[in-house]
């Protein structure tokens with residue numbers, strides 16, 4: 001059976017080290033000879049992405065429902081690209097995905113089920129890695145407070161909703177693994193690699209859909 005690429009999602013609070021770790025993971029996959037693409041959500045380069053960027057920088061205001069739907073639309077813009085890459089045997093890493101969509105919007109008080117709805121039938125990851133860090137440790141890393149949502153109370157409630165999502169999707173069959181992101185960079189890199197390596201040679205079976 002021909003294998004497709006693996007779909008790996010990395011999630012976490014702001015300042016949990018996602019960008020660093022997704023880059024390191026890409027380098028490790030490439031060093032192992034695995035064709036790899038790294039996608040970051042929000043993708044701020046599209047027209048929708050520019051609206052999101054302006055909202056996050058507080059240059060514009062939007063109703064909470066509207067910004068939620070824009071984040072989801074921003075994933076749909078890239079959904080067919082992700083599918084093509086996976087089918088062609090490329091491993092795809094996403095720095096944030098639909099789980100961030102729910103965690104941040106539900107933290108603002110939007111109903112959890114409503115937040116899940118627009119992402120129904122997006123490609124589902126084969127593995128979601130949650131970089132776990134306390135809001136205090138994240139704040140201490142600096143660069144915090146530049147964008148909307150980068151506040152300790154908000155991050156605390158986002159972390160709680162991420163836990164709910166993790167428990168729920170694990171029971172639905174998506175692999176959700178929490179990685180301790182409070183460790184040294186090299187240790188976190190090694191922990192992530194341990195989970196991704198078994199998938200690096202490709203995955204059998206069709207691409208699954210959210211929510212399984």
Ligand code: TMP
Pocket residue numbers: 014041042056071072096097098100101102104105148149150
């Ligand atoms: P970034 O810091 O990873 O670029 O993400 C920007 C912010 O957007 C971050 O605080 C998380 C938030 N976010 C959402 O609220 N909904 C989403 O669907 C995504 C992908 C991110």
Ligand code: MG
Pocket residue numbers: 014015147
């Ligand atoms: Mg950020």
